Amino acid sequence: MNYDDFLEAKLRRPKSAGFEPKDINPKLFEWQQKIVEWAVRRGRSALFEDCGLGKTAQQLEWARQVAEHTQGQVLILAPLAVTEQTVEEGAKFGIDIKLCRQPEQMPERGIGITNYDRLELFEDVTRRVAGVVLDESSILKAFNGKTRMAITKAFADTPYRLACTATPSPNDLMELSNHAEFLGLMSGAQMLATWFINDTANTGTWRLKKHAQDDFWQWVSSWAACVSNPRDLGFEMKGFDLPPLKVETITVEAGEIPAAADELFAVPVALSATDVRREKKRTLEERCQAAAKIAKETAGPVLIWCDLNDEADMLVDLLPAEETVEVRGSDRPEHKERKLLAFTHGEKRIMVTKPSIAGYGLNWQHCADVVFVGVTYSFEDFYQAVRRNYRFGQKKAVHVRCITTEADAPVFTALRRKMEQHETMHAEMQKHAAGFLEKKTNLIMKTTIDSENGDGWTLYHADCVRAAKEIESESVGFSVFSPPFADLFTYSNDHQDMGNCANTGEFMQHFGFLIDELARVMMPGREVAVHCCDLLSTKWKDGAIEFKDFSGEIIRAFRDRGFLLHSRITIWKSPVVEMQRTKAHGLLYKTLCKDSASSRVGAPDYLLAFRKPGQNPKPIEHTPADLPLDLWQEIASPVWMTVDQGNVLNGRCAKDQGDERHICPLQLDVINRALHLWSAKDDLVYSPFTGIGSEGYCALKMGRKFVGSELKKSYFDTATDNLRSVGMQLNFKMEAA
Numbered sequence: 143m144n145y146d147d148f149l150e151a152k153l154r155r156p157k158s159a160g161f162e163p164k165d166i167n168p169k170l171f172e173w174q175q176k177i178v179e180w181a182v183r184r185g186r187s188a189l190f191e192d193c194g195l196g197k198t199a200q201q202l203e204w205a206r207q208v209a210e211h212t213q214g215q216v217l218i219l220a221p222l223a224v225t226e227q228t229v230e231e232g233a234k235f236g237i238d239i240k241l242c243r244q245p246e247q248m249p250e251r252g253i254g255i256t257n258y259d260r261l262e263l264f265e266d267v268t269r270r271v272a273g274v275v276l277d278e279s280s281i282l283k284a285f286n287g288k289t290r291m292a293i294t295k296a297f298a299d300t301p302y303r304l305a306c307t308a309t310p311s312p313n314d315l316m317e318l319s320n321h322a323e324f325l326g327l328m329s330g331a332q333m334l335a336t337w338f339i340n341d342t343a344n345t346g347t348w349r350l351k352k353h354a355q356d357d358f359w360q361w362v363s364s365w366a367a368c369v370s371n372p373r374d375l376g377f378e379m380k381g382f383d384l385p386p387l388k389v390e391t392i393t394v395e396a397g398e399i400p401a402a403a404d405e406l407f408a409v410p411v412a413l414s415a416t417d418v419r420r421e422k423k424r425t426l427e428e429r430c431q432a433a434a435k436i437a438k439e440t441a442g443p444v445l446i447w448c449d450l451n452d453e454a455d456m457l458v459d460l461l462p463a464e465e466t467v468e469v470r471g472s473d474r475p476e477h478k479e480r481k482l483l484a485f486t487h488g489e490k491r492i493m494v495t496k497p498s499i500a501g502y503g504l505n506w507q508h509c510a511d512v513v514f515v516g517v518t519y520s521f522e523d524f525y526q527a528v529r530r531n532y533r534f535g536q537k538k539a540v541h542v543r544c545i546t547t548e549a550d551a552p553v554f555t556a557l558r559r560k561m562e563q564h565e566t567m568h569a570e571m572q573k574h575a576a577g578f579l580e581k582k583t584n585l586i587m588k589t590t591i592d593s594e595n596g597d598g599w600t601l602y603h604a605d606c607v608r609a610a611k612e613i614e615s616e617s618v619g620f621s622v623f624s625p626p627f628a629d630l631f632t633y634s635n636d637h638q639d640m641g642n643c644a645n646t647g648e649f650m651q652h653f654g655f656l657i658d659e660l661a662r663v664m665m666p667g668r669e670v671a672v673h674c675c676d677l678l679s680t681k682w683k684d685g686a687i688e689f690k691d692f693s694g695e696i697i698r699a700f701r702d703r704g705f706l707l708h709s710r711i712t713i714w715k716s717p718v719v720e721m722q723r724t725k726a727h728g729l730l731y732k733t734l735c736k737d738s739a740s741s742r743v744g745a746p747d748y749l750l751a752f753r754k755p756g757q758n759p760k761p762i763e764h765t766p767a768d769l770p771l772d773l774w775q776e777i778a779s780p781v782w783m784t785v786d787q788g789n790v791l792n793g794r795c796a797k798d799q800g801d802e803r804h805i806c807p808l809q810l811d812v813i814n815r816a817l818h819l820w821s822a823k824d825d826l827v828y829s830p831f832t833g834i835g836s837e838g839y840c841a842l843k844m845g846r847k848f849v850g851s852e853l854k855k856s857y858f859d860t861a862t863d864n865l866r867s868v869g870m871q872l873n874f875k876m877e878a879a
């Protein structure tokens with residue numbers, strides 16, 4: 143495999159696993175037909191479409207295409223009562239769907255549908271189906287949820303898979319990893335490692351890397367149709383504009399909020415879930431009376447969302463029995479379906495239920511009046527509950543009333559903040575991923591080679607492997623550098639950046655192309671010095687916390703290409719500083735006190751020196767004047783104890799807006815010692831990862847020549863300035879002398 147072929151393979155672009163569709167249902171809108179055609183060709187994909195855009199019709203046509211192509215079975219999983227609506231929707235489009243409460247009801251060929259809670263009964267069916275559809279696939283939202291894991295495992299070998307939901311988990315981009323894992327495109331851990339960063343200021347919180355946004359959304363749009371309106375696909379259509387939405391808070395008087403024992407006055411503060419529930423019970427009657435009054439005074443259908451069974455009990459007593467239906471979790475599944483459909487079909491005017499029961503998947507555009515007897519901190523429950531009514535196809539303005547008390551103020555503050563986060567995410571998703579039908583994922587690469595030159599130095603602005611080919615064979619006397627530490631940090635969105643890797647294995651494969659060039663350009667008998675450290679694995683990605691033998695991987699890679707391991711130097715670092723910087727569990731004193739078996743030692747750096755076989759054509763000679771005995775004794779030690787970790791070039795000016803981490807240049811002490819030991823005056827010193835120019839800066843000051851390469855433009859510019867500054871310093875000294 144040549145270098146360009148490797149880079150093309152490195153791009154995480156899912157391959158199509160589908161087939162060419164035939165005779166798409168003409169009852170679908172043209173834009174819906176295009177989405178179905180795209181999804182069928184992909185074979186495994188997701189439809190992230192706003193409520194009311196006809197996901198049900200599209201998924202049914204996808205299922206029909208798969209069933210007819212394979213002459214096999216397709217299973218649709220849907221929330222309770224949505225199954226009945228799906229069967230009815232299929233009839234409108236001439237697609238036969240069999241409602242299956244038991245596995246033996248599954249048709250031998252064609253499409254069957256059942257509830258998520260019946261999945262365990264369908265174990266044998268899941269092994270033989272040709273395709274599966276997840277309706278309201280937001281059920282995958284639990285990162286380590288039992289249901290998500292069961293679904294992913296059950297359909298791991300299913301050839302064709304489709305996941306359908308509105309914007310997934312409005313405030314959690316990582317939910318996309320669960321969809322990608324279900325579709326068999328990439329593991330959640332791999333997605334996080336590739337495009338996300340674990341925010342050490344907020345342990346366990348992952349966020350999208352700044353410079354990775356375009357690349358991430360290109361990847362998402364290769365397998366997900368993100369559509370908020372037909373206009374996203376270039377279709378101007380009437381009927382796909384949302385009506386007005388009015389959200390009103392109605393505050394009821396429920397007496398003073400009880401003060402805490404240590405407070406003179408009670409004030410609304412951020413309440414825990416327990417506090418919220420206690421306050422709900424205290425204000426139960428006032429809130430239910432207000433909700434019942436609204437329902438009685440409203441002429442049309444009314445949907446009342448509650449959170450507690452006590453709220454539902456009181457509402458049923460207050461509302462007219464002949465017009466009201468109530469659905470609760472203890473109802474038998476068939477009773478839930480019957481009651482939900484009674485409201486859907488207009489047999490009952492008032493519905494009382496919980497978002498956890500009916501807040502997902504159901505289409506209730508016939509109702510424009512919604513009442514929340516109370517609200518919780520769950521924005522997703524609130525958002526999805528509102529979208530049962532506020533969706534494309536709704537003809538009336540939707541009026542949402544939230545019955546609140548003074549103590550609910552912190553809850554609404556939290557909901558407003560989450561709404562803003564949702565709107566931001568939705569806008570980003572649409573900006574990057576809309577137009578997926580025409581979008582092609584391309585390699586982001588700078589393949590040109592630019593350069594700057596000075597007195598005794600050349601610096602290439604290019605990928606290091608491409609730039610190395612510009613260097614004459616056996617011309618380099620010494621090479622010293624600090625490579626990217628596998629997938630620990632990513633410095634740019636260029637696919638040639640070795641830090642843009644999925645794992646250590648992919649990094650080492652990429653790094654191997656550079657080692658091949660080093661073997662060519664190095665003089666025989668001379669050294670390549672590589673600065674590195676061993677990396678800590680993580681539970682979420684690797685299953686356990688331990689040191690990964692990164693230094694060993696580098697040694698094996700050089701040996702495999704003919705180099706000899708010449709020296710291994712340990713560079714001491716303070717474990718206290720490491721603890722303060724990383725907050726590593728194994729270095730915390732409280733870990734030592736609780737269970738010292740979990741404590742570990744600090745992690746040093748290493749300088750690995752590799753010798754190219756052959757006779758050195760230019761011996762490196764020293765005298766006591768240029769390399770005194772005491773300095774030699776320090777350098778010859780296998781552990782360098784006196785490296786000043788703060789003795790580095792200033793890289794602050796090289797940091798651009800997309801950088802996630804502060805620049806950490808290689809210490810000048812390390813470079814100077816290595817240059818002193820393994821290079822001679824006028825030698826050409828080479829650094830393939832020049833960064834801000836530390837190796838070149840030291841080499842020029844010690845009378846060597848320098849050639850380097852740097853891919854990141856802001857680093858390249860800073861390195862150029864630093865190399866030029868050496869010439870000015872040397873000229874100043876000569877003039878002063």
